[in-house]
Amino acid sequence: MSHSVDQQICDGWPPEAWQDVVVVAAVSGGADSVAMLRALAGLSADSRRNLVVAHFDHGLRERSVEDSQFVAELAQSLQLRCEIGHADTDLHEASAGSMEEAARNARYEFLTKVARRCGARYVTTAHTADDQIETILHRILRGTGIAGLAGIPLTRELAPDTTLVRPLLTCRRRDILRYLQALGQSYIDDETNRDIEFVRNRIRNELLPQLAEQYNSRVDDAILRLGSLATETNSYLDSLADGLIETHVSLREDFVELNCYELSLLPTLMIRTVLMRIWRRMGWPEQDMSYQKWDELAELTLRRSVANLCLPGGVIATRAGASLRLSRD
Amino acid sequence: MSHSVDQQICDGWPPEAWQDVVVVAAVSGGADSVAMLRALAGLSADSRRNLVVAHFDHGLRERSVEDSQFVAELAQSLQLRCEIGHADTDLHEASAGSMEEAARNARYEFLTKVARRCGARYVTTAHTADDQIETILHRILRGTGIAGLAGIPLTRELAPDTTLVRPLLTCRRRDILRYLQALGQSYIDDETNRDIEFVRNRIRNELLPQLAEQYNSRVDDAILRLGSLATETNSYLDSLADGLIETHVSLREDFVELNCYELSLLPTLMIRTVLMRIWRRMGWPEQDMSYQKWDELAELTLRRSVANLCLPGGVIATRAGASLRLSRD
Numbered sequence: 086m087s088h089s090v091d092q093q094i095c096d097g098w099p100p101e102a103w104q105d106v107v108v109v110a111a112v113s114g115g116a117d118s119v120a121m122l123r124a125l126a127g128l129s130a131d132s133r134r135n136l137v138v139a140h141f142d143h144g145l146r147e148r149s150v151e152d153s154q155f156v157a158e159l160a161q162s163l164q165l166r167c168e169i170g171h172a173d174t175d176l177h178e179a180s181a182g183s184m185e186e187a188a189r190n191a192r193y194e195f196l197t198k199v200a201r202r203c204g205a206r207y208v209t210t211a212h213t214a215d216d217q218i219e220t221i222l223h224r225i226l227r228g229t230g231i232a233g234l235a236g237i238p239l240t241r242e243l244a245p246d247t248t249l250v251r252p253l254l255t256c257r258r259r260d261i262l263r264y265l266q267a268l269g270q271s272y273i274d275d276e277t278n279r280d281i282e283f284v285r286n287r288i289r290n291e292l293l294p295q296l297a298e299q300y301n302s303r304v305d306d307a308i309l310r311l312g313s314l315a316t317e318t319n320s321y322l323d324s325l326a327d328g329l330i331e332t333h334v335s336l337r338e339d340f341v342e343l344n345c346y347e348l349s350l351l352p353t354l355m356i357r358t359v360l361m362r363i364w365r366r367m368g369w370p371e372q373d374m375s376y377q378k379w380d381e382l383a384e385l386t387l388r389r390s391v392a393n394l395c396l397p398g399g400v401i402a403t404r405a406g407a408s409l410r411l412s413r414d
Numbered sequence: 415m416s417h418s419v420d421q422q423i424c425d426g427w428p429p430e431a432w433q434d435v436v437v438v439a440a441v442s443g444g445a446d447s448v449a450m451l452r453a454l455a456g457l458s459a460d461s462r463r464n465l466v467v468a469h470f471d472h473g474l475r476e477r478s479v480e481d482s483q484f485v486a487e488l489a490q491s492l493q494l495r496c497e498i499g500h501a502d503t504d505l506h507e508a509s510a511g512s513m514e515e516a517a518r519n520a521r522y523e524f525l526t527k528v529a530r531r532c533g534a535r536y537v538t539t540a541h542t543a544d545d546q547i548e549t550i551l552h553r554i555l556r557g558t559g560i561a562g563l564a565g566i567p568l569t570r571e572l573a574p575d576t577t578l579v580r581p582l583l584t585c586r587r588r589d590i591l592r593y594l595q596a597l598g599q600s601y602i603d604d605e606t607n608r609d610i611e612f613v614r615n616r617i618r619n620e621l622l623p624q625l626a627e628q629y630n631s632r633v634d635d636a637i638l639r640l641g642s643l644a645t646e647t648n649s650y651l652d653s654l655a656d657g658l659i660e661t662h663v664s665l666r667e668d669f670v671e672l673n674c675y676e677l678s679l680l681p682t683l684m685i686r687t688v689l690m691r692i693w694r695r696m697g698w699p700e701q702d703m704s705y706q707k708w709d710e711l712a713e714l715t716l717r718r719s720v721a722n723l724c725l726p727g728g729v730i731a732t733r734a735g736a737s738l739r740l741s742r743d
Contacts, residue, residue, distance in 0.1 A: 223629075225554060225636070225637070225640065226625060226629040226630050226633055226636065227629070227630055227636060228630070228632075228635070228636030228639060228640070229636070229640060230639075230640065230643045231560060231640075231643055231644060231647050234640070284629065287628070288629075292628075292629075296555060299616065299621075300552075300555040300556070300613065300617075300621075301555050301556055301557070303557075304555055306557070307554070307555065307556060307557035307558070308554070310557060310559075310705070311554065311557070311558060311559065311560075311563070314559045314560055315560060317681070317682070317683045318560050318647060318651070318683060320681075321681050321683050321684065322647070352646070352649075352650050353646070354646045354647060354650050355650065376639070
């Protein structure tokens with residue numbers, strides 16, 4: 086195993102952990118996902134039994150049928166099963182921002198379906214360290230807290246028993262391109278990115294090179310380091326919050342009850358973290374919960390008063406005495 | 415009190431907290447420090463007894479004598495005592511980076527001396543929210559952890575019984591300029607900044623306007639918010655670390671002994687935080703302790719082995735059995 090891409094996958098996600106279960110590899114046909122597929126196939130002891138290729142055709146590019154064909158042929162050449170999915174609705178009809186989101190949702194829905202069909206333990210996507218840097222910098226510019234500063238997580242639960250993994254998350258794009266060149270492996274130059282993720286591409290192609298030239302030639306490493314320190318901090322705060330939930334919160338199927346008397350002795354930071362963990366564990370939508378909303382809710386936990394609060398996603402908070410009850414319509 | 419500058423000082427540092435003790439105001443003669451002085455003088459019930467103006471002449475600008483004169487006259491017009499200090503050595507002889515640091519050190523040494531002479535409880539400097547934004551962005555670009563992300567603290571201990579306070583830290587520069595205009599108060603247009611802090615000025619005059627135009631018109635608020643969330647996180651982690659020090663560390667006059675058995679059950683993040691708190695409390699130099707050094711030392715706390723580690727600032731770490739001893743030459 087002479088190549089750094091193989092090595093980094095093995096360091097973060099050793100083959101022993103996944104080669105005896107079914108893994109669905111999400112492959113767009115771009116450099117990153119093609120490299121991921123080749124690396125996983127090379128590292129697996131029995132890739133034909135173990136690996137499934139999944140490709141989602143968003144129908145957003147003129148050449149998207151050719152892309153699907155490219156991925157199908159690549160899978161065939163590696164003797165891997167290949168599942169191709171198509172967008173049900175015309176994603177073009179959504180506006181720019183929501184089109185991006187709609188495309189992502191449709192893709193993850195497809196991947197979850199394929200995983201269920203194949204009995205897959207893991208779904209892998211080809212996010213790289215470069216994606217990580219761009220994500221973190223983008224969030225800093227748009228506004229984020231310490232949680233958001235952690236960037237793209239290495240893993241997340243996609244469905245019960247199915248985990249999404251990003252085995253290339255520590256690999257730099259330059260190493261991936263070298264890897265493909267060494268293999269003589271072609272890929273699709275994905276110009277979709279330029280249309281869909283306009284801001285992200287400007288961060289990649291203009292801002293980061295400018296920052297490297299004018300401020301710090303290793304600005305990318307600085308951002309990655311900050312992201313990993315934020316991940317470390319969040320995971321510690323989350324573990325503390327989980328301990329607090331154990332003692333002071335009762336999570337039921339359709340409502341949650343908090344013992345505010347004990348929680349109100351904590352700093353607001355921890356109350357917010359407890360609330361965010363509750364949202365996560367209840368599967369409630371976090372997207373529209375702004376800082377302000379978390380703060381309002383934390384405030385309701387701290388103050389002894391009778392009050393109601395209607396929150397995004399149809400969650401209702403009712404404070405009565407020492408107890409705060411959260412429930413969803 | 416119709417003006418936002420007065421209001422923000424009162425919100426963060428109410429006059430009741432400082433108008434009965436001696437306060438030394440560090441005044442360069444630039445807009446920020448002149449506004450701070452005028453505001454403090456206006457808010458104080460008896461500024462002639464309460465307020466002392468301190469001005470440090472770095473000798474770095476041709477017009478520095480005129481600057482001193484401007485500050486002295488301003489103090490006189492407000493009927494305040496004024497102390498002027500001069501750099502002992504030629505700061506020009508140091509190289510660019512260390513000149514900046516040498517100038518800062520000389521200035522703080524002077525301020526500490528003035529505070530001692532006047533029996534001052536507080537020394538105030540005129541750092542603004544704009545300085546804060548620039549500092550945080552600069553640190554992100556150079557590389558920082560969550561602690562550094564908090565930026566400039568509102569207060570820090572300058573000497574026993576003397577606290578440095580930054581009453582303008584939540585004020586924006588545009589409000590400060592409006593405030594001075596409303597008062598008809600002149601100030602020195604400090605071109606030194608442009609020479610000494612080249613990078614910082616580029617961040618202020620080029621990068622931040624570009625980010626606001628191309629990525630987020632409220633990027634400054636996003637950075638300030640991130641800084642204040644980092645401050646909140648750090649202060650909670652610090653309080654947890656202080657609790658751990660109470661139980662598992664003995665701080666003596668010239669050495670520190672850690673009970674590694676108990677500490678090694680914690681995540682590395684908390685061990686690092688404990689170590690940083692020890693450095694702070696012992697008054698050991700933190701400047702040259704890189705991430706790598708903190709990590710090496712945390713590693714020594716975690717692993718049961720006999721080993722020594724020489725650290726910057728002449729600190730020596732000796733691990734023996736369950737105990738880690740830190741001492742300084």
